[in-house]
Amino acid sequence: MTAWTVRELPDLSGRLAVVTGAAGGIGFATARRLAGTGAEVVFAGRDPARVRAAAGRASREVPGARVRAAELDLADLTSVAAFAAHLSAESRALDLLVNNAGVMNPPERRTTRDGFELTFGVNHLGHFALTGRLLPLLLAARNPRVVTVSALVARSRLAEPDDPLSERGYRGMVAYITSKLANVLFAQEFQRRADAAGAGLTSVAVHPGFSLTGLQRHSSRLARAVGRGGLQRVLGQPADAAALPSLYAATVPGVTPGGFYGPTGRLECRGTPGPVKPPKAAAEPGRARELWEMSERLTGVTYPWPS
Numbered sequence: 001m002t003a004w005t006v007r008e009l010p011d012l013s014g015r016l017a018v019v020t021g022a023a024g025g026i027g028f029a030t031a032r033r034l035a036g037t038g039a040e041v042v043f044a045g046r047d048p049a050r051v052r053a054a055a056g057r058a059s060r061e062v063p064g065a066r067v068r069a070a071e072l073d074l075a076d077l078t079s080v081a082a083f084a085a086h087l088s089a090e091s092r093a094l095d096l097l098v099n100n101a102g103v104m105n106p107p108e109r110r111t112t113r114d115g116f117e118l119t120f121g122v123n124h125l126g127h128f129a130l131t132g133r134l135l136p137l138l139l140a141a142r143n144p145r146v147v148t149v150s151a152l153v154a155r156s157r158l159a160e161p162d163d164p165l166s167e168r169g170y171r172g173m174v175a176y177i178t179s180k181l182a183n184v185l186f187a188q189e190f191q192r193r194a195d196a197a198g199a200g201l202t203s204v205a206v207h208p209g210f211s212l213t214g215l216q217r218h219s220s221r222l223a224r225a226v227g228r229g230g231l232q233r234v235l236g237q238p239a240d241a242a243a244l245p246s247l248y249a250a251t252v253p254g255v256t257p258g259g260f261y262g263p264t265g266r267l268e269c270r271g272t273p274g275p276v277k278p279p280k281a282a283a284e285p286g287r288a289r290e291l292w293e294m295s296e297r298l299t300g301v302t303y304p305w306p307s
């Protein structure tokens with residue numbers, strides 16, 4: 001397979017993109033590269049000062065960048081609604097949404113403002129609500145895309161889709177794996193629903209491989225040392241490279257709607273982006289439908305499809 005690089009990114013002048021979790025890590029790398037295509041990019045993040053600094057850095061590093069920062073806390077449905085309301089007030093079509101933000105493995109069960117277990121609440125429910133609230137803006141675009149960032153571990157058998165909020169017991173990595181499986185099921189079900197509504201929208205899930213970023217902040221000191229010492233060098237890739245699957249899924253004309261993309265190199269931890277095998281649970285659309293209905297109930301957000 002020929003390597004796909006950022007040199008193949010198209011000119012996206014005049015388009016509008018939102019990237020969540022853009023203050024650092026893979027989200028920052030994704031948003032900065034998108035800014036280099038000429039697109040106007042909203043750097044969304046929960047810490048206003050950090051996300052402003054990130055957007056400022058991108059505008060210094062990318063000549064002619066059209067970027068701005070916006071506050072978005074995915075652990076608070078009121079913040080999600082406020083973010084969407086601000087953007088909607090501009091009455092502009094939204095061409096691209098990258099659902100990138102994520103939290104992994106907090107040491108104990110924490111909850112969002114609305115009382116959901118934090119990992120599932122941020123990684124899945126927050127993005128579910130955000131995408132639903134932004135749907136009218138997306139549907140106003142010519143070829144809208146939504147890229148949802150999952151993880152390689154979405155294929156793990158440890159996922160607990162029957163206890164998504166960790167109510168029966170909390171294990172940090174299990175909660176993370178469950179939320180990352182939900183990301184893939186969401187992306188696929190979103191595509192099915194868009195198709196059923198006749199909406200010309202493309203939804204894809206990606207995973208970035210492995211990269212040492214802020215994501216591992218809750219991992220043990222030993223695990224982080226192993227990560228720095230060996231894993232990152234042997235298997236991992238810098239955040240800039242880990243952003244490639246998102247950028248590929250966001251821009252390549254022939255991506256498969258509802259598909260799953262990731263690095264195709266060693267153990268899928270690094271390498272050129274391309275199609276990868278989805279988790280087994282993705283073969284059961286009933287699971288995704290249940291997740292969707294539960295997400296509607298929990299967030300109170302119903303997607304306003306055109307009738």
Ligand SMILES: NC(=O)c1ccc[n+]([C@@H]2O[C@H](COP(=O)([O-])OP(=O)(O)OC[C@H]3O[C@@H](n4cnc5c(N)ncnc54)[C@H](OP(=O)(O)O)[C@@H]3O)[C@@H](O)[C@H]2O)c1
Pocket residue numbers: 020021022023024025026027045046047050072073074075076100101102103104122149150151152207208209210211212213214215216
């Ligand atoms: N790095 C990897 O090896 C790897 C592997 C598989 C999948 N992923 C996925 O890649 C995505 C990006 O992760 P990363 O590696 O770049 O990690 P990161 O450096 O920790 O970035 C995650 C971003 O999400 C933001 N975030 C966390 N909670 C949020 C909330 N409540 N509201 C809004 N934003 C919030 C973080 O903001 P703060 O900095 O303010 O917390 C941060 O900007 C995640 O979805 C992750 O699951 C990463």
